[in-house]
Amino acid sequence: MSGSTVFDYEKDGAEIYRQSFATIRAEADLAGLPADVSQVAVRMIHACGMVDLVRDLAYTPEVVSRARAALRSGAPILCDAQMVASGVTRKRLPADNEVVCTLSDPSVPGLAAELGTTRSAAALELWRDRLEGSVVAIGNAPTALFRLLEMVRDGAPRPAAVLGIPVGFIGAAESKDALAASDLDHIVVRGRRGGSAMAAAAINAIASEVE
């Protein structure tokens, strides 16, 4: 196949990644972060292009080591949106971990109507028997994060770690503040920023130390 090259751009995927991570490490102020959180932050920045993300990160000191240990012992990854689940690189997972998103379950619209909430929040009702020791990744829906905190407060099994990274204007900052104030191991991006790509990137960084 022939084709003329009009633009001068990098075409080597490995080299694109290498240059990206080098740029992030040069431009982002990672100095105050523990080494394992720094590694996760780099990959989250890689997913969104915002090197100033570091200033909005909040985390518990053991979150990465606990999430990593949970994944190594086979814990499932519970995702609020299919976009998060789709972004998880399966080959990085240490124990062929199950990646679960219950949003499309046929029972969810009815549950949402019954509970008077969003489908994203109602979908967490189907997480109950997998929650214990799981790794939760919320990248889209603030209502899902609020609901998780309510469930745990009401006695539901506790996840090993919660990556609370919903994006948006309504409830996003508040839900992440509530997670940061909880006793769950967590990483959050305070404020409006977040998103499914960032949540998936955080899981990918935790799953494997390879960059």
Ligand SMILES: C/C1=C2N=C(/C=C3N=C(/C(C)=C4\N[C@@](C)([C@@H]5N=C1[C@](C)(CCC(=O)O)[C@H]5CC(=O)O)[C@@](C)(CC(=O)O)[C@@H]4CCC(=O)O)[C@@](C)(CC(=O)O)[C@@H]\3CCC(=O)O)C(C)(C)[C@@H]/2CCC(=O)O
């Ligand atoms: C209020 C919602 C927000 N959604 C945002 C941004 C994006 N959402 C996309 C898509 C495709 C989906 N969003 C839903 C989760 C849907 N989004 C909502 C809800 C109405 C409520 C969530 C909440 O407030 O907690 C939610 C529907 C629900 O009843 O739960 C989705 C299920 C809608 C649908 O397709 O039916 C769907 C998720 C699909 C999946 O499983 O992956 C976007 C791609 C929208 C787009 O541009 O098309 C985008 C993705 C952002 C991301 O990185 O994840 C907001 C901005 C987060 C917003 C919540 C906050 C706000 O408005 O302030």
